[in-house]
Amino acid sequence: MSTVLKALHLLDFFDEQTSSFSLNELVTLSGYTKSKVRRYLLDLLEGNMIEYCSSTNTYRIGLMPLRLAKVREACTPMQAAIDNEVRNLSHKLNESVHCCIEIGGHILRISVVQSKKKNRIVLPLGEKVPWHASASGLAILAFSSEEKVLRILNKSLPSFTEYTVTDINTLKEKLTVIQQRGYSVSENMLENGISSVAVPFFNPQQQACGALSVVMPSIRFGPFYSQLPIDLILRSAKKATSLTLGQFPKCFPGHNKQVLYAN
Amino acid sequence: MSTVLKALHLLDFFDEQTSSFSLNELVTLSGYTKSKVRRYLLDLLEGNMIEYCSSTNTYRIGLMPLRLAKVREACTPMQAAIDNEVRNLSHKLNESVHCCIEIGGHILRISVVQSKKKNRIVLPLGEKVPWHASASGLAILAFSSEEKVLRILNKSLPSFTEYTVTDINTLKEKLTVIQQRGYSVSENMLENGISSVAVPFFNPQQQACGALSVVMPSIRFGPFYSQLPIDLILRSAKKATSLTLGQFPKCFPGHNKQVLYAN
DNA sequence: TACTATGTTTCAAATAGTGAAACGCCAGTT
DNA sequence: AACTGGCGTTTCACTATTTGAAACATAGTA
The missing domain is CATH 3.30.450.40 (GAF domain)
Structure with missing residues (x-):
């Protein structure tokens, strides 16, 4: 597994309920070693993917995702x-x-x-x-x-x-x-x-x-x-x-326009 | 410079004006070698940071940034x-x-x-x-x-x-x-x-x-x-x-409450 | 003071990243 | 049909980055 993917994997743990983590919490959640998690966090930090809050010693989502989401939503x-x-x-x-x-x-x-x-x-x-x-x-x-x-x-x-x-x-x-x-x-x-x-x-x-x-x-x-x-x-x-520029696959029923109802 | 950061750097090129790129375009923009860019793109793809559109052979911002932005705005x-x-x-x-x-x-x-x-x-x-x-x-x-x-x-x-x-x-x-x-x-x-x-x-x-x-x-x-x-x-x-949980630095004037006016 | 839980630094070992070059594919041209 | 150029893909030997463990530092607590 590539380093990039492992680092990005840390972002998966952030959600509305638990939106910020300390280093050790992420160590536990991810199962990675402390050095690994720390390095990844520093990288994500520099890439603006996360922010560090020194008063609580925790990390939360940064500004880059905001920007990228804006870009995506714009197009x-x-x-x-x-x-x-x-x-x-x-x-x-x-x-x-x-x-x-x-x-x-x-x-x-x-x-x-x-x-x-x-x-x-x-x-x-x-x-x-x-x-x-x-x-x-x-x-x-x-x-x-x-x-x-x-x-x-x-x-x-x-x-x-x-x-x-x-x-x-x-x-x-x-x-x-x-x-x-x-x-x-x-x-x-x-x-x-x-x-x-x-x-x-x-x-x-x-x-x-x-x-x-x-x-x-x-x-x-x-x-x-x-x-x-x-x-x-x-x-x-x-x-x-x-x-969203997506496409229904050929295998999807109703391509033949006949829609099956109940039962 | 770490691999993670180099990969994340590719995301910097996406904006409202130019919201999708082919591999070669990113090679030119980033100055990285083709193998590098390709590897990074595959990683970003797997991490849902970008999407691949096979009809145009281009990459655009994926769903993960949307999710992360939502998480951040929620908290x-x-x-x-x-x-x-x-x-x-x-x-x-x-x-x-x-x-x-x-x-x-x-x-x-x-x-x-x-x-x-x-x-x-x-x-x-x-x-x-x-x-x-x-x-x-x-x-x-x-x-x-x-x-x-x-x-x-x-x-x-x-x-x-x-x-x-x-x-x-x-x-x-x-x-x-x-x-x-x-x-x-x-x-x-x-x-x-x-x-x-x-x-x-x-x-x-x-x-x-x-x-x-x-x-x-x-x-x-x-x-x-x-x-x-x-x-x-x-x-x-x-x-x-x-x-936004930010903090003014000590070096900022007006910490002493005395605000300087014009000229 | 000692203790615990946290974050930080270090360094040799090894894994994962790297670039160049060869390859395959497609579309347009001759 | 053969040729060409542009693009994405694969491969592989080399080496630089990543890695884990352990030592270190710091803050909070009993």
Whole structure:
């Protein structure tokens, strides 16, 4: 593994919950030796990827990512495009809609719009979502390489409810179904009473890089699913894809324009 | 120079104008050998810092910077804090106010609020500002290391008006004055008819990382400067500094609370 | 004062980075 | 079809950078 990659790996630990670390904390988290971590941190510091706060002896994200994000958003305004699609879709369906993208091996929720209904699902922004127990995670996995699927699912997976599927073979079968349908469904898999439908979207390399998901109380899911507005959801996913210069792969169903509904 | 830093250096070339590059373009820009650049790009790719677009054979900024920027803004909302100070200051002075920060060796304007007066200065957001011919640039330089000053000023500097100073020794004298006063002044240096005053602000390492600047038609500058509301401007700069967890250095004048006015 | 937890420095050993050159591929030209 | 130039890819011997362990420094605490 290259030095550059090892250094960049340190950045993976920073998130909204834990946004700054001391040297020793990163030593523990990364498993690298102290000298290694220190050297990397100094390099990242000089490259403006992180900042050092001398009063607390901790490191946090620096200004360079801000600049780079600005550059990226300036030429391909993904965040704006996605926020827009999520808002539209939520407005049309009057259910909560959220969008997750995969970064650094995790799925992160980067956009949410809540339903206006009294009984609705409220999802925190920036949260990590489990691969195997969310419609979004499965939607992405279904259009990922076999190797990646194995890497992610081939470990002991946590069970959240009695409906969480943790067996790799059952999960693989689920993925096959999702590949055929083009969307995934989660009923009470992550938390009892919450159900959702997700459609993946793709990056320029035609890899699934995120998913749009409609999420609601399970009590409303039956009627919703029986006349699933998959066209609407798909259209949003395609728009999000094209706005970020991505491309749906040939293997995606509905290339033949025939969309499969419920069951 | 470490490998990590050399790899990160490639990211410096990406900006709003030129947001994607082929391998060879980066070879030319960086002066590195082809093998080197390629290796670095692959590492950055795997670290999600960049994306590869196979249809154009070019690289552009990836998703990781987006994530990191989000993390940073979530814990220290710099952009929001600065926008706020710029708005306040502009409102109080009724002149255009803007804020620049230094990223990757350049000064970028990241926040602007226009004066409400008919005759006012309108500045584009995201523009690069020259180090030697702007109040902001000089304000930052005055509180930067000698080595950095030399690196930046020790090349042939463009002349914008007959008032642009391009001689390094004259510029250095200017910097000394700014160090004593805590603010910098630009009269017609970048464009005839535009004058401004700038105060630097600082990051946690007490390095000048940006500047707040009040800018107006030169015709109003005399009266303005004769009773310069430096306290107001300084207070805004200090607030911007503290909100981003930064710290003014000991060497900054006014630690003794005595503020020097005009001339 | 001693103790502990943290960050810093050092240096020989070894791993990972390096540049040059050869290679393969594609598109445009003759 | 053969030639050409431009670009990305692969390879490999050489060596410079990275590495880990251990000693050192410093700050906070009992």
